[in-house]
Amino acid sequence: MMTPIDPAALDPSVWTATCLAQVERAVAELRRGGVVALLEGDLAALVLAAETVEQPALATLQTASNGMTGAAGKKGEVRLVLTIERAQALQKRGLMLPANLPVQDYRLLAVAGTLAAEAVRQLADPTVAAFDAQALGVAATNDVSPALCQGAIELAKAARLLPAAILVLVPRAGLDHWVDAAxxxxxxxxxxxxxxxxxxLRRVSSARVPLEGAEDAEIIAFRPHDGGKEHLAIIIGKLDTTKPVLTRLHSECFTGDLLGSLRCDCGEQLRGAISAIANSAPDGTGNGVLLYLAQEGRGIGLVNKLRAYRLQDAGADTLDANLQLGFGADERLYQPAAEMLRQIGVGAVRLLTNNPEKVTGLAQCGINVTERVPHVFPSNDHNERYLSTKAIRFGHMF
Incomplete structure (x- = not known):
């Protein structure tokens, strides 16, 4: 389900280059297993990504919990925050969650101060061997603010890690001992x-690149200011922006696009879209644009997509595998696509897709979608269930 765009999210006053740099540094630190701090009022949460936690860093947080005092006048005990989807998956492994917990998109667990890093990783990762979650001595609690809990999950997602994090509340005034200001x-x-x-996004480079089936093609690279991977606009022919432009949004798929994986139909969709755009006019002078978006695995990243494949091999479908990992069914955003289209002068499109969410997503970002153009390819023995799940559970129109 697409989340409505908050107009404040597009207000430049909300966000500054300094804030952006702080997030970039924090994301890099989490990926390398370091501790970062989220601030709220007089409190701070020391944050450690569950996926990358190692015993020395966990011991640092356990030391902090023993020496500091939290919001309620008690020691800032170790907490583990998970998405609600991951917590629900852990219930099947013995985790007891009270029925009267607040309605939230996360769950906070009290963690024993002696819990090992390996156990933390087990709680975060559904692809590890089966274990009894209740035997690890964790229990549901609700003593850390939503802003800190949601912020920790957001940082883990931004780092393309499993959305789970260790938290310890400490007084803001005592941070110098634990986390560098950066x-x-x-x-x-x-x-x-x-x-x-x-x-x-900013346009950083472009070049003419003749493609098989579309020799009149240009690739334009757009780089996000957060230092993330570049998105590409592949322009085929000469765009006529006075009328709706035939457009395909294609999320990168390393396994399908490059390796020819049979688990999905991504490679066929990519090459088929290039061909369809190139041949969209009877005289062979087709024109349009394919946006190649750096949102692997519906926005969860390649490593997490491979984890999802393992869960699918164990019986989950595409949607349930994402939920078990702690992600939403689809984590993609459509702002990059809309911004790229605006920068190349396209305000209205005929969208080459089977996914109604793409139509809705672009429209919410200010792009006029005048028509949905079907984009269907035959199934094979390896992706038949995947395509069926797309139709039944994601509402794709085949």
Missing amino acids: FRMEARDLAHWRRNAAAD
């Missing part, structure tokens, strides 16, 4: 970070 940020600064970063 790795601290206000929790409120994350509220609009993802969408602002996604829409903040």
